[in-house]
Amino acid sequence: MDERRQRFERLVLPHLDAAHNLARWLSRASVDAEDIVQEAMLRAYRAFDGFRGEDAKPWLLAIVRNCHFTAADKKKRHRSEPLPDQGATELPAGGPDPEGIAIGAAEMRRLNEAIATLPTEFREVLILREMEDMSYREIAAATSAPIGTIMSRLARARALLRQNYLGKESA
Amino acid sequence: MACEQALQVQAYVDGELDAFGAAALEKHLESCAECTSLRNDLETLKSNIRGAASYYRANPVLEQRVRTTLGLSGQSARRGRNRRPFWLGAASGALAAALAASLVAALWLPSAQQIAPDVVSAHVRSLMDDRLVDIPSSNHHVVRPWFAGRADISPPADDFAKEGFALAGGRIDYVHGERAAVLVYRHGAHIVNVFVWRDDGAARAGENTLNGYHLIAWKKGNLFFCAVSDMAEAELGQLTKLIREKSSD
Numbered sequence: 001m002d003e004r005r006q007r008f009e010r011l012v013l014p015h016l017d018a019a020h021n022l023a024r025w026l027s028r029a030s031v032d033a034e035d036i037v038q039e040a041m042l043r044a045y046r047a048f049d050g051f052r053g054e055d056a057k058p059w060l061l062a063i064v065r066n067c068h069f070t071a072a073d074k075k076k077r078h079r080s081e082p083l084p085d086q087g088a089t090e091l092p093a094g095g096p097d098p099e100g101i102a103i104g105a106a107e108m109r110r111l112n113e114a115i116a117t118l119p120t121e122f123r124e125v126l127i128l129r130e131m132e133d134m135s136y137r138e139i140a141a142a143t144s145a146p147i148g149t150i151m152s153r154l155a156r157a158r159a160l161l162r163q164n165y166l167g168k169e170s171a
Numbered sequence: 172m173a174c175e176q177a178l179q180v181q182a183y184v185d186g187e188l189d190a191f192g193a194a195a196l197e198k199h200l201e202s203c204a205e206c207t208s209l210r211n212d213l214e215t216l217k218s219n220i221r222g223a224a225s226y227y228r229a230n231p232v233l234e235q236r237v238r239t240t241l242g243l244s245g246q247s248a249r250r251g252r253n254r255r256p257f258w259l260g261a262a263s264g265a266l267a268a269a270l271a272a273s274l275v276a277a278l279w280l281p282s283a284q285q286i287a288p289d290v291v292s293a294h295v296r297s298l299m300d301d302r303l304v305d306i307p308s309s310n311h312h313v314v315r316p317w318f319a320g321r322a323d324i325s326p327p328a329d330d331f332a333k334e335g336f337a338l339a340g341g342r343i344d345y346v347h348g349e350r351a352a353v354l355v356y357r358h359g360a361h362i363v364n365v366f367v368w369r370d371d372g373a374a375r376a377g378e379n380t381l382n383g384y385h386l387i388a389w390k391k392g393n394l395f396f397c398a399v400s401d402m403a404e405a406e407l408g409q410l411t412k413l414i415r416e417k418s419s420d
Contacts, residue, residue, distance in 0.1 A: 013243070016229045016237065033227065037229060038233070111219055115224055129185065130220040130224075131226055135187065151181065151182070166212055168212060
């Protein structure tokens with residue numbers, strides 16, 4: 001394998017799960033998420049010569065995001081596709097005993113639905129912050145938005161969850 | 172949110188404030204009920220999302236397809252993301268207790284017993300050596316960064332003084348052939364050492380008692396925790412529950 005491929009494999013491929021998770025939460029449909037990831041990895045590979053640095057995660061996730069929005073636009077224009085399976089949830093593979101899943105499943109579903117119904121621009125910053133553990137700066141890099149915007153979107157996302165999921169007064 | 176500090180509270184919960192900013196915000200929290208309530212809710216949301224929301228990993232078929240398309244090697248060297256199991260972080264109250272009980276039963280395997288003697292002797296050594304803490308502080312914005320530079324992990328280091336378990340500080344120790352980050356808590360006259368390693372998959376969660384010392388071990392993310400103390404099992408359970416559920420990740 002040549003050096004470029006090796007570098008791509010070392011720097012980019014470890015973020016495949018993050019790419020898929022973001023695509024899945026953005027598109028809210030598992031089939032779409034796989035298409036988005038495949039397209040994004042291809043684009044990332046083509047653009048890889050222009051990538052500098054060691055942390056490819058924000059860079060890759062920016063590409064995933066673009067692929068999602070391109071696909072969503074196309075879909076909107078055609079209007080023939082079914083609506084995304086909003087709110088549908090899949091239990092992650094593995095996990096504890098079946099009984100434990102049964103107890104936790106209702107709670108998981110409620111939380112997943114609360115996140116899935118957030119407006120996209122709020123949902124994505126929340127996913128990047130809480131699931132990918134990215135800093136404001138990294139999220140800003142991935143979404144091409146200023147840090148101040150990231151902070152206010154994150155605050156809006158959380159205010160909505162506080163209201164809809166925790167059942168607290170609107171912030 | 173009426174209080175103009177709301178975004179600062181969020182930045183605090185997200186670990187985006189420096190030590191100075193965090194101290195100022197903590198001072199503000201003392202006098203602002205609104206921000207305190209916001210902080211509590213943000214922390215609840217954080218731990219629930221990290222613990223209970225779905226994380227959609229790429230399946231191996233997709234990975235293989237990507238590898239084939241790009242002409243990469245067929246071998247997956249990708250390390251699995253350590254998915255925090257939902258029953259550790261999120262669940263609260265009775266649900267958590269029920270899940271924790273089944274979890275302990277399910278994961279209790281002999282290998283946790285193997286590290287027990289080493290952990291207990293490290294605990295005893297720490298009490299005798301007069302080298303309990305290398306960094307005496309109850310501020311997680313001090314303790315946590317201190318670890319980051321010395322161990323290759325940065326475990327959550329939260330003070331639970333309000334709940335009766337004051338964070339005394341942190342220490343680096345060498346246990347079971349590995350460098351561990353150690354969180355030190357005081358509960359009355361009792362000392363609790365919480366050893367934290369990067370989880371290599373070998374050690375298992377569980378509980379044990381050795382020479383009168385109780386041990387509780389669990390995993391979170393890619394970290395493996397083992398708490399040890401001479402205090403009652405129930406009290407140690409209380410602290411480990413706090414660390415599992417209330418830590419500022």
